[in-house]
Amino acid sequence: MRISKCFVCGNRCLGLKGQDTICDTIFLQQGHEDKKVIKAKAFGECHLSCLIKSEWGVFWARRIMENFVQVRNYAVIAHSKTTTLLRSDKLRTTYLIRDDGWIADIHDKALQKSTIVNAGYLLPVKEVFYLPLSDMPPLIDEIKSAFQNRHHYYLRDLLNALALRPYLIYPIAIEKGLLRPLETEASQELAISANAEYAEFIPDELVTTIWSNVDIWYKPRLEDY
Numbered sequence: 001m002r003i004s005k006c007f008v009c010g011n012r013c014l015g016l017k018g019q020d021t022i023c024d025t026i027f028l029q030q031g032h033e034d035k036k037v038i039k040a041k042a043f044g045e046c047h048l049s050c051l052i053k054s055e056w057g058v059f060w061a062r063r064i065m066e067n068f069v070q071v072r073n074y075a076v077i078a079h080s081k082t083t084t085l086l087r088s089d090k091l092r093t094t095y096l097i098r099d100d101g102w103i104a105d106i107h108d109k110a111l112q113k114s115t116i117v118n119a120g121y122l123l124p125v126k127e128v129f130y131l132p133l134s135d136m137p138p139l140i141d142e143i144k145s146a147f148q149n150r151h152h153y154y155l156r157d158l159l160n161a162l163a164l165r166p167y168l169i170y171p172i173a174i175e176k177g178l179l180r181p182l183e184t185e186a187s188q189e190l191a192i193s194a195n196a197e198y199a200e201f202i203p204d205e206l207v208t209t210i211w212s213n214v215d216i217w218y219k220p221r222l223e224d225y
């Protein structure tokens with residue numbers, strides 16, 4: 001079982017939406033900078049908070065943008081300060097790429113279910129969460145007993161236990177986040193599998209820019225939900 005590590009700081013990376021991202025080598029080209037990135041192993045999973053402060057954030061923002069525009073044909077629909085908004089109507093998703101490497105993908109459905117908080121919006125995230133914890137058996141026991149006793153475990157407690165709280169870019173988004181046991185839990189001795197329910201924070205001005213450029217409420221709903 002591989003423990004995912006942030007390529008910038010070397011600490012564990014949980015892959016939380018809105019907090020972490022993947023700088024995937026599929027975005028790389030043949031240039032001199034790309035060779036430098038490979039040599040420095042500056043790719044893979046990372047905390048967004050680490051990426052934007054690192055020397056690699058600007059490079060990755062550029063490469064991801066080039067891929068989204070030239071390869072995936074996403075349309076550039078607006079700019080908000082240093083953030084570019086791209087859109088795939090087919091996927092009903094708006095992509096935000098900031099010059100420093102901060103990136104978000106926002107499905108229309110998440111935006112429709114968002115709640116307003118100070119300075120921004122919280123978009124609900126629900127996903128199956130898998131975390132190898134072979135190095136921390138006591139934490140596995142703690143989570144499993146919480147699952148048995150109260151049917152949930154706070155995501156913030158997990159982040160505290162793993163000393164990852166300082167790496168959150170928007171702590172408010174996981175404050176009420178929960179892990180819940182899966183209906184049918186496969187026997188995992190050294191890992192946690194759970195349903196994760198938390199939020200993704202998007203700043204005010206970006207949500208406003210999306211609302212004014214995308215006709216989200218009037219799009220026909222797709223069959224699958």
Ligand SMILES: [Zn+2]
Pocket residue numbers: 006007008009010011046047050051167
């Ligand atoms: Zn990091």
